[in-house]
Amino acid sequence: MSKTDWVTATKELLKKYKGKAHPLEYKNLYQLVVMVVLSAQDSDKHINSIAPIFFKEYPDMKSLATADEGSLFKLISKVRNFGNKTKWLMELAKTVKIDKNIPLSMEGLTALPGIGRKSANVIMRGAGVKAEGVIVDLHVVRVAPRLGIASGTDPKKIEKQIMEVIPEKDWGEIGMAISFLGRETCRPTHPHHHECVMSKHCAYFKENHS
Known part of the structure; x- marks a missing residue:
């Protein structure tokens, strides 16, 4: 170099x-977290297209925490690696429980299923917190x-x-x-x-x- x-x-x-806004079209932090998990190895455009139906069904973390595999499968079956992503979202929602509990640190976010460093960095930027x-x-x-x-x-x-x-x-x-x-x-x-x-x-x- x-x-x-x-x-x-x-x-x-x-x-x-x-x-400049991230290409994922989210309306709040909860939506961003879900869309970031779904978009791994898939396109932002594809996730944007399914998001409105998903969030109509599960508008917040509290409702997502009650989801079962069958209901989620129906909504995200065309998403790449949907089997794992379904499990991650269910586990994540049960851990976080409500929107205001969403962690905003690298350590807190990467402790959640389906969220690695890249995803955590995207979420932190979207939330406007100091980058780690x-x-x-x-x-x-x-x-x-x-x-x-x-x-x-x-x-x-x-x-x-x-x-x-x-x-x-x-x-x-x-x-x-x-x-x-x-x-x-x-x-x-x-x-x-x-x-x-x-x-x-x-x-x-x-x-x-x-």
């Missing part, structure tokens, strides 16, 4: 996407090594590398900003270099346009 000054290099990127890490989704795993800000394919290692070069005050936004860059500009094939705010700092761009 080169000695890029990532604080300066990411200024424009952070400015472009700061505070960096969101590393599939887009970040692909884009961060391209940029040169991280290397490898392990999300935890990529998160750690980003945390080492980006100040703590920006942890809550940098992951989502890189994710949006990956969704909109830095596509898997034919990335739009000409409209990328990171091109002058990007290792991949330099390699392919030197």
Whole structure:
């Protein structure tokens, strides 16, 4: 990895996407938690499409805590890995019981079934609390090594590398900003270099346009 000054290099990127809403269309913290669990290895678009029916049936954590497998299966059977996700949601709701008990720390969230570091980071950003890490989704795993800000394919290692070069005050936004860059500009094939705010700092761009 080169000695890029990532604080300066990411200024424009952070400015472009700061505070931009996550693609999951949730209305409150309870909905965000459920949708984050459902969206693992599935698309945000798909989860957005089933969410209204799900939340009509289970509008809050208290109602979800009474759900049985059969009722949940009907609502989420088209979601990838729905068997495990059904169990996780039932267990999570029985643990949390009511919306106001939803934890807002990395430790509290990752102790719940179906919630890893990435999911916890997404929930904490959505709740507007102080970040304890960096969101590393599939887009970040692909884009961060391209940029040169991280290397490898392990999300935890990529998160750690980003945390080492980006100040703590920006942890809550940098992951989502890189994710949006990956969704909109830095596509898997034919990335739009000409409209990328990171091109002058990007290792991949330099390699392919030197």
